[in-house]
Amino acid sequence: MRRVEHVMGFPVSLRVDDRDVPAGAADAVFAWLRAVDERFSPFRPDSEVRRLDRGALSRAAVSPDLAEVLALCEEYRRASGGAFDARLPGRGLDPCGVVKGWSVQRAADLLAAAGARRFVLNAGGDVVAAGGPWRVGVRHPERAGRLCAVLELTDGAAATSARYERGDHIVDGRTGRPATALLSLTVVAPTLTEADAVATAAFAMGADGVGWAAARPGCEVFAVDAGRQVLRTAGFPAAA
Template structure:
């Protein structure tokens, strides 16, 4: 089974290799992602995030509280470089919401009996079974890969400047983080991979060592000079 839908501002594709897998859990996956977009997008004025930011909602609901607690964990771990509410800006937890929600979607598929699948959300990927071959885009040439990974029951996320420009801030300075061209993190879950890659990118060059020290995380980074640095256990094949 294969399906692609545009959700949360990017294409989400799912491939399930289990013969005869039913459509209903895939419907549930995409319904969940649409619900997340409606509730947690800072770009929707009626979302829970927007209402909370404007003071129209006193407390976050349980799921948004879970997301905000993760955001605070990474803010503290990076000494404030990663912050979803930097001074003078609106609340924007997208850096955590994306990986967290897609990981939840993968867990929905697993609970429904899927054993071998690949879920790709705008280039951030979580796989079950394997091995799966996953490419990492070259940060300066969209037509090239800088690495190919073999992944089994893992997730990978990349934070970079090539798609959205200098959109990741170092909240300590309020300025765009420009010390890296890209930061790719492999982790047990996409919740971790996505949040760690963004937080490490915000930290700049020191984020490479920081990310590699996180339990279960392996990193592949390209610094501002184009030099590649990777942790010993990064599952690269080419």
């Protein structure tokens, strides 16, 4: 089973190698991701996030899913010392730094519940995989079309935060200024929820974020700083 759709502003590709997984499993994955975009996008005026932000919805009335996302945002805000913050000064509520990884991991859980044992789900370069090994390329932060590393995933996830697609869009919540100390940072973790949030928070922290991410249980890191120096943890699963 192979399928690609454009959801949440980026391409999402699915490959399932199991022969006995029903085709409806892929339908459920993409229906879930479309629903997440409608409910949690900070750019849709009728989304749950926007209604909460403008006071049309009370905190007590939010859905269990949004409550979980907001709790994760607060967890990483505290863990990063405020570098990661879904409520930056002068901006509305934006939980996208958590929503992408959280929602794609939930989609992967739907696949597993449908019987999939060997699959890979790639959401704009962030990957969750099962039943590997799968080879995953890490894009070169300055040379489009080239890789700076290839990693191997068996059961786990990898997420990259970088400046090459959207410029200096990640802001350090402690200063209100764009984070520019790193060119890219990739985190490998047991789930994409953690890999994506840790990568975003670490990137916002700057140079100190590499060591912070590496100290998180179960996380391995590959980073390129603004001086073009490569930093990686000893356990980073580089492919042979």
